[in-house]
Amino acid sequence: MLNSFIIKSVCFAVIVSMLFGCAYQGTVPPISLNAVSSTKKVDATVYYKKGSGKLRPIQIAQGPTTYHIDVSDAIDSSVIDLLSSNFSNVNTTNPDDAALIAESAFVPTLKHLDDHGNAFIEARLQLQISDAKTGNQLELFDVDDSISYTPPVSATILQWLTGLSLFVLAPITIPAMVQAAGNKAVELASLKVPEMVSRIDSELVVKKKRIADYVAYSPESGEPIEKTIPIITSKYDGLLDCVVVIRTRDGIGTGFFINNNGYILTNEHVVRGEVQPSVKTRDGRAILGKVIAVDKDLDLALVQTGVNGSPWLAMADKSEIDIGSDVIAIGTPEGLDWSISKGIVSAVRQSGNSVLIQTDTPINHGNSGGPLISVTNGKVVGINAFGIKKSVAEGLNFAVSSLDAKRLFANHIKQ
8 A cells, every 4th residue: 555655646746747847937137238348439320129039049958847048138138238339329119210220149059968967058149230221231240159057056956856755856846956957057148148249249349340431321322421531632643533442341451443333353352251342432432342253363353333433443454564663552551541652563473374463562451452553654553462571571562463354354344
């Protein structure tokens, strides 16, 4: 009789524990992010899609026990703090007056779970910023991280008591164990979310100049909101007007118009991995370009902007490239846009199937993709590509020849 009673009691306890107290529902509370201090905010209104449904919960299932941890409130609150520190206005209710739309996505993936409840979760957090009118993606910030979870000591003790009591205490110990384990998971997520958002914040502080350039342009009117007015006039103004600044997620470079239909020539490495680089013209317009052709071997790329009537630079023929002749390079060295440096054509060298122009004209970071122009006739003899470090050699810089560019993009280069 006693054995029968014990068996029935254990069965009852197990059934009860399976029916009740084996599901944990937790929420990571809103988090205030200490965003990186920004000296200048982008003058734009951002609409943030709060609760967009792309913030997936952390879910773990171990036998009859399940954990469901909602992180949406924590991510939404911290991302709003991030945006507020970098943009002049952020709203979550009305997209009509916004220039930009921001949306987050969170994808946790359970990679490992053992019998002791130890878990390893990989997590990806994304923040996409797009043009509110066109839907064009301007930036996509993407960070990966992981969460290593070990059950708390209290959960382990409760699990031991459950077995020691032959599951008689299961209706009490199992819910308490699940609660303790779930609370620790929420605590870990509460620490991980701000870490991941802070990494996006650090990237945004560095790269938001590209967004600022874009929103400074009104696509509807086609006119720049704020024109760049040179402090003094120059005999090179006509050449400078043909040159553009190119910004991507990874950095800054230079390009120039090669016809009056808005096609731009630059280096492949300037736009590598970018589909729609930001293009800024000298009159202050910021335009979202489209990379339509690349050649990695020649390090050349063609970008389409749709600008009609653009000023453009002609490309030099073989007979117009003279060793010893004066040339100027126009570019954005270290972010200093529309800078001119002067030198000579030092040599013309064959490199495999391409021709390189060697020059002592300084070519620094940001000059890549800009034109190397003959002072004699104003034609482009090369596309500035790279320079040898000064610690190795002085005045040793190279440009992809106009001959290669004309051969590669003959249908687009205007003569």
